[in-house]
Amino acid sequence: MSDSLCWGLALSRAGAPVLERLDQAGLLGGRLEPGGAPSEQLSRHWAQASAFVVVGACGAVTRLVAPLLVGKHQDPAVVVVDPQGRFAVPLLGGHGAGAEQLSQRVAALLGGEAVLTGASSGSGSLALDCFGVAWGWRKGLGDWDTLMKAAARGAPIAVNQESGCPDWQELEAASALLRPAAERLPEGGAPLSLVISPRQGPGCRWHPPSLWLGLGCERHTSLSLLERLVERALDEAQLAPQAVAGLASIDRKGDEPALLELAGRHRWPLRLFSSEALAPVAVPTPSEAVLREMGTASVAEAAALLAAAPQSALLLPKRIERARQGERGAATLAVAQAQRQWAPQRGKIHLVGSGPGQLDLLTPEARLALAESTVWVGYTLYLDLLEPLRRPDQLRRDGQLTQERDRCRLALELADAGLNVALVSSGDSGIYGMAGLALELWLERAPEDRPAFAVHAGLSALQVAAARAGAPLMHDFCTISLSDRLTPWPTIEKRLKAAASGDFVVALYNPRSLGRDWQLGRARELLLEGRSAETPVVLARQLGRAEESVQLHSLGDLPLDQVDMLSLVLVGNSTSRRQDGMMVTPRGYPGAELC
Template sequence: MPLLERLQASKHVDQIFISNGSSLSLEKKIEGLVESSPIDFLKDYWQNNNKLIFLGSIGAVVRLISPFVRSKENDPAILVMDSKAKNVITLLGGHKQGGDRFASELAAALEAEVICTSDSFTERRIPLDCFGEGWGWKRGGENVDWRKLMISQSKEQKNIVFQGKGSKLWQKLKGCSNFSFLEKNDPISCKNIDLYIGHENKNICSWHPPTIIIGIGCERNTDEIVIQRAIDKSLNQNGLSILSISGLATIDKKNDEIGLLNLSKKNEWPIYFFSALELSQVNVPTPSNVVLNEMGTASVAEAAAILLGGQSGRLIQEKQIYYSNEDECGAVTIALVELSIPFAPHKGELHLIGSGPGDLEMLTSDSRRALTRCSAWIGYTPYLNYLDSIRRPDQVRIDSELTFEKDRCQYALDLAKEGVKVALISSGDSGIYGMAGLALELWLHEKIDSRPLFQVHPGISSFQMAAAKLGAPFMHDFCSISLSDLLTPWDQIERRIKSAAIGDFVIAIFNPKSKKRDWQLKKTVDLLIEFRKPCTPVAIARELGRPDESIEIHTLETLPFDQVDMLSILVIGNSQSVIKNNRFLTPRGYFSN
């Protein structure tokens, strides 16, 4: 029962089932707990794209599911866990159904051991048949071709890849050393391609980035089947894959068009609506006075597609009208825009991750789980170095320099807008002098329908680590102050130092001193001595959680400024703080009552 409650609380499961007559049914502590026979449960939920987690013996699970197993293309992902959550095992659907990746997420969240037996997992290869999902792409091609490709990869044969669209960051991974990447998409060189990545419709193993925008105009109450047929014909005429659709674009007067809304929902194509005023300002090749009189803009399909495509878009099909058959209703106008950069913010995820002070043991399970989800890790090189041992071979590492924070955040956001799952990594906690604030500002500047999922994952800050190593310095009111005046004027920092001193706060000092900023710390100590005794304890905690960790305790009067740098954090006590047996304590006042 505790494990079931953990799974539900972590939102890893949507529904929990127990066998009829189970002892758990007597407790019924979990809201929505459903009793069912295993056979009835499997009949209802044995379907493609489901992920089923079984708690118990792997042998019992094998016997239970064996009558339902059909093929790797249609069976769900099956995971097995023991009741103590020590192991998470992928039994079926490790690749196509995402079982291996989901098992890694579960194991990270539950601090369990993940057990996957697939060739790509054990040999640390890039799983060609499922890696594209993390980049926001959709898989095409016949299942038999994918089986041949994966067998070829397992035999370490040379695989030929052509990529015309989507991020090529993955090509730099070590696991790509056995691939041959073509630069040209011509009939001669493409005859022997094993894997195609682009928006064209190919009869081979393919990944399709979302780079085609469908501009739509239609008569009122046009049937869904008419709209679908018009889209299919437009794509076929241009040799494009339906799996490359980024989204639909139209006028906001169509926001209640039932056929259009149903089609969008069924295919998971987002619809972007624009006002007549917005559309009327777009230059189009074939404006219409009839449309202008009825809609208030001379173009709907072309203008909407061009507007959504922006600078990355190119009109590749001017509007074409498709009519309904005799037993159908309505007519549809279709225009196509090709994007040079994929656009799928509804698929993208931007995870702000605090990696802790440095030691992997200080990485929270929530952050570790988020890292397993992400195909791209972006951060300052030393921070990425601390995490590199848990990075999978299919996860891209993107190193950044220290002073390029804005560029780093914008790059991460742009990737997420393409549909990529991205981890933007800070040390400590990303919400404390980390990347979360800047990334959130940039995210808020985006239009609402252009925003990927944004999630901040808590980390252990260096001041928390320092407190744990020192004893209990923050048992009373405290604050943190950064002495970096690169983004905050010094006079403002000085006012905060004085306020903290007057308020008798214990203070954590971040960014105390650098090569270029060598006077601020001395000024801070001088200000504090105006309000606090020179014997007030001060701790220097340096490189916490790393091999060269050191902690020294001094006073305001004896603080050695030459031993402080940007790898240090200072803890400055208040009027009650004391050092006893080399422990830093700020009493809460329990023994004074």
């Protein structure tokens, strides 16, 4: 087991259950065994570990780690959790080592609260030395300590963004930073600067992934030659290696060993284009020799511009590097800048089922996904219900109810830029939610262009309605949506008839709206062909919200005019019954033998 992990340690047996929950959730890479001396266990893994989650008292943990401290840039993150799992405290390494983010993840999994006491988080402002990671950027050079101290004093910070996603400027946590310097205090002297750019230079710098390196090379060119060419070209042009989004070349170089190794070493994606795609690209230095050999007058410049398209700009025209002693081949390099940052290998799209709306019905996995996401995308009503969980450093993007495809595309675009994005559905995202459409759009992409994708379970209205009503789902059941916006009504009727003849308990989603006021009545007619008018029905509305209503009716007297799009109708089968205000569907039919 590698030491570069998040280790868990409980200082007493009372903390073991909390540690077990975190371990089962996959947060911990390893657990330090109980029984040994905690100081010895911490000391053994301290130098290589990335983080520790310790269940115990803050004072005890402070005394344990004090002799091990080296410096803020070397020490791992330490998060302390109380034995009841109510609070997660980033004791050490809040920004640089990621303890604040880790404490937020721990709190989300335990249903507790992250207690953040840092100057930035405590005031609801951005931690300037680490916030860029959440936006898909890489940290560059600068006197970050001085910048952070100045920000804590309220001194003016000059912000200059030349590239990358600008949406962070809409964050509540960024409002104070972005006020004009004259409004932000101070006296005398030029403000310190925060620069978001692909270029190197003065100030503290974040580098969005916006540079594409176009490369052409002779067969079997040495890796050392390619490394030297890239390093020297970027350095001379004052471009930051951290801003490189990827490499680009002609498809005939797709098996070139040195090019593949260069991409692998730096974890740069490699885009390959055909000569037919490269030939029309206008470049400043076309070559007749390259045209005769490759079928296109440019490889390096054209590939860089095409990879950075649309609206790409050539920052560095083609330059050539030849072999030195002991090397082979020759290579060309050009650099283009993309208007939009691109780093899907850093991004992730989370399909989050928010449940019916009540926060205590949100699953721990869904809470964790929300805590880890930089942007939340969803229908306004669903985001409003989750709003108490959103932090000032998290952005929300609201969409219209019927514009599901647009919301999916937006979420994927943000994940392409290197962000963690929560695409929110009510209930369970995989049950009449956004998961299917998002997955279809994700699968349309080439595998190398896909951000990570995860579906997080939520509680569907079907489950919550059943729990409120008693035990109506103890035998086979099905769900049918009565919305004919995406499904032809004849198909819906076919399914209703099959459910009636099969004697299924039936959950009717999207039962009735202002524009669809007859379908529920027709559904009742079809179900009555296969079961009694006395069949019990649950009419559940606004589940998990302040206006929640759960009523029991019979199929024959179901009040259709009380049903709307915020309702779910649950129809029993031939064995379901209503008794003492509850509904139950027996596990077996009369005469069946139950174990």
